[in-house]
Amino acid sequence: MNEFEIIESYLSVKGAKRKDVLKGIGDDCALLKVPRGQRLAVSMDTLISGVHFLPDSNAADIAHKAVAVNLSDLAAAGAEPAWITLSLSLPEYNEIWLQDFNQGLKRIVEFFGVQLVGGDTCRGPLSITIQAHGFVPENVFLSRDTAQAGELICVTGEIGDAALGLLVAKNELNVPPAMASALLKKYQTPYPKIAAGIAIRGRATSAIDISDGLLADVNHISQQSGVGALLRWERVPLSQAAQSIDDEALRMRAALTGGDDYELCFTVNEDELEATKTALEMVGTDCIPIGRLTGKPGVRMLHHKEEIQLDELGYQHF
Amino acid sequence: MNEFEIIESYLSVKGAKRKDVLKGIGDDCALLKVPRGQRLAVSMDTLISGVHFLPDSNAADIAHKAVAVNLSDLAAAGAEPAWITLSLSLPEYNEIWLQDFNQGLKRIVEFFGVQLVGGDTCRGPLSITIQAHGFVPENVFLSRDTAQAGELICVTGEIGDAALGLLVAKNELNVPPAMASALLKKYQTPYPKIAAGIAIRGRATSAIDISDGLLADVNHISQQSGVGALLRWERVPLSQAAQSIDDEALRMRAALTGGDDYELCFTVNEDELEATKTALEMVGTDCIPIGRLTGKPGVRMLHHKEEIQLDELGYQHF
Numbered sequence: 001m002n003e004f005e006i007i008e009s010y011l012s013v014k015g016a017k018r019k020d021v022l023k024g025i026g027d028d029c030a031l032l033k034v035p036r037g038q039r040l041a042v043s044m045d046t047l048i049s050g051v052h053f054l055p056d057s058n059a060a061d062i063a064h065k066a067v068a069v070n071l072s073d074l075a076a077a078g079a080e081p082a083w084i085t086l087s088l089s090l091p092e093y094n095e096i097w098l099q100d101f102n103q104g105l106k107r108i109v110e111f112f113g114v115q116l117v118g119g120d121t122c123r124g125p126l127s128i129t130i131q132a133h134g135f136v137p138e139n140v141f142l143s144r145d146t147a148q149a150g151e152l153i154c155v156t157g158e159i160g161d162a163a164l165g166l167l168v169a170k171n172e173l174n175v176p177p178a179m180a181s182a183l184l185k186k187y188q189t190p191y192p193k194i195a196a197g198i199a200i201r202g203r204a205t206s207a208i209d210i211s212d213g214l215l216a217d218v219n220h221i222s223q224q225s226g227v228g229a230l231l232r233w234e235r236v237p238l239s240q241a242a243q244s245i246d247d248e249a250l251r252m253r254a255a256l257t258g259g260d261d262y263e264l265c266f267t268v269n270e271d272e273l274e275a276t277k278t279a280l281e282m283v284g285t286d287c288i289p290i291g292r293l294t295g296k297p298g299v300r301m302l303h304h305k306e307e308i309q310l311d312e313l314g315y316q317h318f
Numbered sequence: 319m320n321e322f323e324i325i326e327s328y329l330s331v332k333g334a335k336r337k338d339v340l341k342g343i344g345d346d347c348a349l350l351k352v353p354r355g356q357r358l359a360v361s362m363d364t365l366i367s368g369v370h371f372l373p374d375s376n377a378a379d380i381a382h383k384a385v386a387v388n389l390s391d392l393a394a395a396g397a398e399p400a401w402i403t404l405s406l407s408l409p410e411y412n413e414i415w416l417q418d419f420n421q422g423l424k425r426i427v428e429f430f431g432v433q434l435v436g437g438d439t440c441r442g443p444l445s446i447t448i449q450a451h452g453f454v455p456e457n458v459f460l461s462r463d464t465a466q467a468g469e470l471i472c473v474t475g476e477i478g479d480a481a482l483g484l485l486v487a488k489n490e491l492n493v494p495p496a497m498a499s500a501l502l503k504k505y506q507t508p509y510p511k512i513a514a515g516i517a518i519r520g521r522a523t524s525a526i527d528i529s530d531g532l533l534a535d536v537n538h539i540s541q542q543s544g545v546g547a548l549l550r551w552e553r554v555p556l557s558q559a560a561q562s563i564d565d566e567a568l569r570m571r572a573a574l575t576g577g578d579d580y581e582l583c584f585t586v587n588e589d590e591l592e593a594t595k596t597a598l599e600m601v602g603t604d605c606i607p608i609g610r611l612t613g614k615p616g617v618r619m620l621h622h623k624e625e626i627q628l629d630e631l632g633y634q635h636f
Binding site: 022023026027028029030031032033034036039040041042043044045046048050051052073074076077079085086087089117118119120122123124125127129131133134136138141142143144145207208209224 | 340341344345346347348349350351352354357358359360361362363364366368369370391392394395397403404405407435436437438440441442443445447449451452454456459460461462463525526527542
């Protein structure tokens with residue numbers, strides 16, 4: 001065995017053993033079966049050391065996050081995850097690192113019932129590309145471009161902790177240890193809202209996961225749907241940790257432009273709000289309206305009826 | 319638009335417009351339809367600058383090769399290509415480079431009727447990860463682990479030119495210009511044997527594409543099938559360019575351990591040889607028997623009845 005065959009054997013964690021995997025790792029291709037009546041939803045994301053995670057991050061956390069951000073795209077489409085493929089580029093052979101990576105990988109794929117079915121390993125700068133594959137019936141696939149003016153904009157949970165967690169990781173935020181640890185966890189090991197995505201199928205009129213930052217992601221929905229958005233700052237849910245930070249501008253930047261939260265942001269007709277809340281409650285998820293789609297293009301935000309100047313937050317208009 | 323949204327707009331070449339793509343680039347996920355009765359074959363490969371291609375390679379050739387090596391895995395499985403996803407990591411924004419990359423990408427995906435349905439762009443060391451997706455009926459999927467002793471080992475074309483082409487690219491092989499250009503082309507822009515893979519469906523008992531080198535790839539088949547292989551050097555097809563090189567040891571190393579040829583190597587029962595030849599002729603492809611599977615583990619090679627010492631070629635036994 002050469003070095004990279006050894007690495008592949010480390011990654012032979014296959015996760016859940018699924019019946020729809022007719023041929024997994026070890027051949028030129030994996031052979032997979034999409035259930036009748038289901039469509040295939042796929043998403044590919046790359047995480048690069050120093051760009052998407054800090055170079056000294058724990059390998060288990062890197063593996064977790066690489067899988068999580070991809071499953072989060074499935075969640076935003078209302079899809080149920082099935083398989084992942086993984087390409088790992090590693091600068092050198094490091095057994096401890098690989099063991100940790102393997103553990104983090106195993107934990108999250110097993111948690112979500114996903115099987116690793118193929119991929120690649122090679123020598124190069126540390127980076128991980130994952131493609132996630134899931135199933136969704138065609139008529140309930142959630143897109144970004146199907147929202148309409150008048151609909152409510154909702155999120156599934158607290159926003160901004162991941163950005164604050166990154167500051168903690170970089171030693172740029174001084175908070176009590178318990179709080180630091182909670183924020184770090186949100187940044188390092190987010191859990192994609194798979195059950196929530198499935199719960200809002202057929203109810204939400206559009207959805208996205210909050211990865212670029214709340215404003216940017218709401219902007220994706222409103223631009224692609226050809227509408228505008230009016231948000232209310234006081235309705236944006238913040239964690240206790242975030243609320244305890246005195247610097248309001250920092251709290252606001254974290255929540256509105258930070259990203260990496262992996263909560264879902266979706267739109268829903270007002271008539272459907274109660275049913276949607278109930279459906280989300282059943283999977284232990286909140287449904288928090290934070291604004292409304294409008295006919296006027298662009299994303300705006302009110303703070304007690306005053307419009308906030310978003311560019312002052314470092315928000316990049318498109 | 320930020321820099322990487324600009325890059326994404328460069329990559330908006332979608333290739334063939336396919337009816338089985340219900341939602342392509344631009345959302346959290348692509349939404350795809352696998353035809354009834356077909357299984358999904360997927361393969362993911364990463365090409366890194368300085369590892370898989372020379373850093374000064376032409377961007378159009380890099381795009382071509384990144385797609386080609388992935389489609390070649392589909393060919394080896396007997397699958398018909400449908401979609402690709404692409405993750406491009408770029409150290410800096412370079413418009414000329416992106417235009418070239420885009421052109422090479424467009425050319426090959428259109429040639430094979432493939433649609434680009436999603437992916438990712440980010441800033442980082444130059445590397446390209448592609449996942450190829452194709453269709454194959456379950457019962458004709460070609461694997462590596464289904465060959466049996468006694469069967470013939472065949473290849474679909476000349477072997478070793480890509481390795482010689484790499485030497486030309488590195489100015490390490492001095493040959494006449496016309497020959498240099500032919501060898502370079504085989505190295506830089508290989509054409510995966512898609513039609514051949516489909517033609518041998520149901521006839522070949524196993525298949526692999528020659529990417530690691532003929533000996534290594536035959537070894538994959540024989541190891542995974544639990545058999546051995548006996549090859550005959552004088553039957554291994556070499557191009558006129560390769561034959562004209564005086565240094566026999568070099569010719570042999572290129573053909574046996576070079577890799578990157580992307581011809582198919584497959585096994586077939588002797589009774590099926592003529593029918594397989596005819597099926598391959600109809601898609602303009604050769605069917606050249608170069609040896610036979612045996613009951614004795616390992617890969618051996620005869621040269622006029624003398625066994626060649628493969629380790630002297632730099633061949634790594636497994």
